[in-house]
Every structure is written in structure tokens, then in C-alpha cells.
Amino acid sequence: AHHQQNVRQHALCELHKIGAVPEDLFENLINDRVPFSGQKIILDSTEPFFSKDEIKSLVENRVNKASKLHTLQQQIECHADDSLKYRLLSTLLEEQFRQSLDTCLAGLSLIENQKGINIVRAVLHSHDRQYSGLAFEALKNLNHTAVSGSIIKLLASLLDPSGKQRHQNAIELDEAINWCMxxxxxxxxxxxxxxxxxxxxxxxxxxxxxxxxxxxGDIDTEDIQSIAEILVDDFYQEGDRIFDIGDTSDQCYIISSGKIGISLHEDHDKKEFVAVLEKGDYFGEMGILDNNLRSATAHVIEDVQMLSISRVQFQNIIQQHPEVAVSMLTRMNSIIRVLNKQLALAT
Structure with missing residues (x-):
């Protein structure tokens, strides 16, 4: 699927170069019949596929869709604890909301301050609210139109530090489900x-x-399902060790429930942890990347349910989804910053 997507994108670019873009491309784009990957290649092209008026029309269309998706997602999120169906739908709608918002920004960058828009898109892709100030500063430099104003409101709902902004136009749950179907x-x-x-x-x-x-987290949910198919369920009891310093690095783990403590002591009785990991955290990836032996010991603090993935499978995932490597680099950068602070305090 990943290869087919790249082929489609390449073919679209080649058609654009020779002026043979399908006549119904814009109509399909407006009516959401072009995959998100195709939308990105169209709107991120250095040579615009469409006129400014057409782009404005597309952006307005996408703003309306993003607003609707946001309303639906917030309504369904209120019921996320009630069933798996609602949790899944809330996650999918948030993903589609972000994609529609990104399409809005990509289109807007063709008729506005491209550098400023790219900063906003980078913040949106990072999922990190600490950079929200940069995004809003960049948005101040836009021409203030009804469209840009709507985009700012939608971005605020994502980047607001409290994360609790709610859409005023609440709708009934049944109506939300029916609209999605x-x-x-x-x-x-x-x-x-x-x-x-x-x-x-x-x-x-x-x-x-x-x-x-x-x-x-940065991979589309549709692609994540193919990854979920190859993961193996593992269970360890409190007091167990997943691996020791010096063991072969052959698997990476993602925690479903429970707690893991990471220790740098070779003495297994010393329970001094440099990190305590919980649900959603991952560990064991460093040895897989550099092919070295384990540099730490993983202790089970509370009974833990995990998903494991082999070295070969993990490396294949990184090749197909480079965003996984970016997530790992971001995490490693955070660890290095913490260690630097500790060293500075120690000296």
C-alpha cells in the first residue's frame, strides 16, 4: 500500500509537469475523493495545480469540513469511556480533523505567507503544545479574512494549553454517528x-x-492496523525482569498496562530507576537500532501487559514510516536534555 501510494503521487506530479492533469481533479478534491496523501502532493507542489480562486474555494470547503469533524469528535469524545466504538471513532475523527486542517493550511500557503503557514503546519504535526506560541505568532502575519479567522479558531482548539475548549454547536450522539456513517x-x-x-x-x-x-502516534490509523497485526502479546509479573544488562537486543516493547523500571545497575537487587515507564511508553528500541547488547535492566514494578516486536519487523516499520524514527529522535533528545541538566547540577 505504501509503495502504491508513492507511485500514485509520482504519476500525479508527472501529469502536472506535462499539463495533463485530469479535468475532474479539482472536483474530486473538493468532494473528498482524493486520498490525503494525494491532497498533500497537490497542495505542496511548487507549481500550483489550480488558480487562486479555486484554491480559496478548496480552503473554504476544507474549513467547513474541519469544523464539522471537530464538532463531531468533541461530542463523541464525551462518550469515549462508554465503549470501544466511541473511543475508536473519536480517535479516527481527530485524525481526520487534523488532516483537513492541514489541507486548509497547505492551500492557504499558496495564497498567503508561505513561511508563516509552514511554521503553523510544523507545530500541528508535532502534536506538541509547547510550541503553540510560535504557531499563533505566525498566524498574526496572515491577511485577516473569514477563512483565516476560522482556521485560527480551529487551531486554538488543538493548541490551547488547557485542551478543554469545547465547540459551541453541540449535537446529539446519534446524529454524530449517523453523519459519520x-x-x-x-x-x-x-x-x-x-x-x-x-x-x-x-x-x-x-x-x-x-x-x-x-x-x-504520528502514523495514520489505517497503517497502524497493519502494524498491530504483527505484534505479540507478552505478560510479566511483578518482580520479573524483561531483560538484563548485556543481553542480546532482539525486541522492542510497548506497555499496555502496568509499570516498568529501567535500571543501570548490574546488581539486580538495586532498584534505583533512571526511568519508570507506564501505559503507552516504549523501551528496548536502542539496542535494536545500534545492534549492541542491552545497556540497562528492565524490572517489572507492577504486573505488566506488553506488545513486543522483533528487530527485523521494527526495522521494516521504520523504512516504511520514517515518522517513527522522528518520534524516537525526539524522545532521545528529551533524554539527553535531562541528562545534561543532571550533569550541570552535579558539577
Whole structure:
């Protein structure tokens, strides 16, 4: 699927170069019949596919869709604890909301301050609210139109530090579900159907865990399902050790429940942890990347349920989804900053 996506994008670019873009491309784009990957290649092109008026029309269309998705997601999120179906749908709608918002910004960058818009998009992709100030500062430099104003409001709902902004136009839950079944992609409808199948519950729970984890959170949920299929369930009891210093590095782990303590002591009786990991955290990836032996010991602090992935499978995932490597680098950078602070205090 990843290879086919790249081929489609390449073909679209080649058609654009020779002036042979399909006549119905803009109509399909407006009516959401072009995959998100195709939308990105169209709107991120250095040579615009469409006129400014057409781009404005597309952006307005996407702003309306993003606003609707946001309203739906917030309404369904209120019921996320009630069932797997609502948790799954809330996650999918937030993902589609972000994609629609990114499409708005990509289109706006073709008729506005491109550098400023790219800063906003980078913040949106980072999922990190600490950079929200940069995004709002960049937005101040936009021409103030009804469209840009609507985009600013939608961004504020994502980047607001409290994370508690609610859409004023609340709708009934049944209405939200019906709208999704009529208007969302076949992929979303398929997930909703799977959520009704008792044999699929464990698999969908695994998919949600990966989507909410720090490691795979930036991957589209549709692609995450293919990763979920290859993961293995592991269970360890309190007091167990997952691996010791000097062991072979052959697996990476993602925690489903419980707690893991990471120790740098070779003496197993010393329970001084440099990190305590919980649900959604991952560990064991460093040895897989550099092919070295384990540099730490992983102690089970509380009974732990985990998903494990082999070295070969993990390396294949990184090749297909470079955003996983970016997530790992971000985490490693955070660790290095903490260590630097500790060294500075010690000296």
C-alpha cells in the first residue's frame, strides 16, 4: 500500500509537469475523493495545480469540513469511556480533523505567507503544545479574512494549553454517528463495523494503544492496523525482569498496562530507576537500532501487559514510516536534555 501510494503521487506530479492533469481533479478534491496523501502532493507542489480562486474555494470547503469533524469528535469524545466504538471513532475523527486542517493550511500557503503557514503546519504535526506560541505568532502575519479567522479558531482548539475548549454547536450522539456513517471514508465505516464484532475487540484495542503511544502516534490509523497485526502479546509479573544488562537486543516493547523500571545497575537487587515507564511508553528500541547488547535492566514494578516486536519487523516499520524514527529522535533528545541538566547540577 505504501509503495502504491508513492507511485500514485509520482504519476500525479508527472501529469502536472506535462499539463495533463485530469479535468475532474479539482472536483474530486473538493468532494473528498482524493486520498490525503494525494491532497498533500497537490497542495505542496511548487507549481500550483489550480488558480487562486479555486484554491480559496478548496480552503473554504476544507474549513467547513474541519469544523464539522471537530464538532463531531468533541461530542463523541464525551462518550469515549462508554465503549470501544466511541473511543475508536473519536480517535479516527481527530485524525481526520487534523488532516483537513492541514489541507486548509497547505492551500492557504499558496495564497498567503508561505513561511508563516509552514511554521503553523510544523507545530500541528508535532502534536506538541509547547510550541503553540510560535504557531499563533505566525498566524498574526496572515491577511485577516473569514477563512483565516476560522482556521485560527480551529487551531486554538488543538493548541490551547488547557485542551478543554469545547465547540459551541453541540449535537446529539446519534446524529454524530449517523453523519459519520454517511459522510466519512469507507475506512472509518469499516472500523465502526469491526467495533461491533466481538472477535475484533482485542485487535482494535491494540490499534488504539499504538495510535495513542509516543512511538506510533504520528502514523495514520489505517497503517497502524497493519502494524498491530504483527505484534505479540507478552505478560510479566511483578518482580520479573524483561531483560538484563548485556543481553542480546532482539525486541522492542510497548506497555499496555502496568509499570516498568529501567535500571543501570548490574546488581539486580538495586532498584534505583533512571526511568519508570507506564501505559503507552516504549523501551528496548536502542539496542535494536545500534545492534549492541542491552545497556540497562528492565524490572517489572507492577504486573505488566506488553506488545513486543522483533528487530527485523521494527526495522521494516521504520523504512516504511520514517515518522517513527522522528518520534524516537525526539524522545532521545528529551533524554539527553535531562541528562545534561543532571550533569550541570552535579558539577
Amino acid at each position: 454517511l459522510n466519512c471514508s469507507p475506512w472509518v465505516k469499516q472500523c465502526l463495523s469491526q467495533a461491533q464484532d466481538s472477535t475484533m475487540i482485542d485487535f482494535l484495542e491494540k490499534t488504539l494503544l499504538l495510535k495513542q503511544s509516543r512511538l506510533f
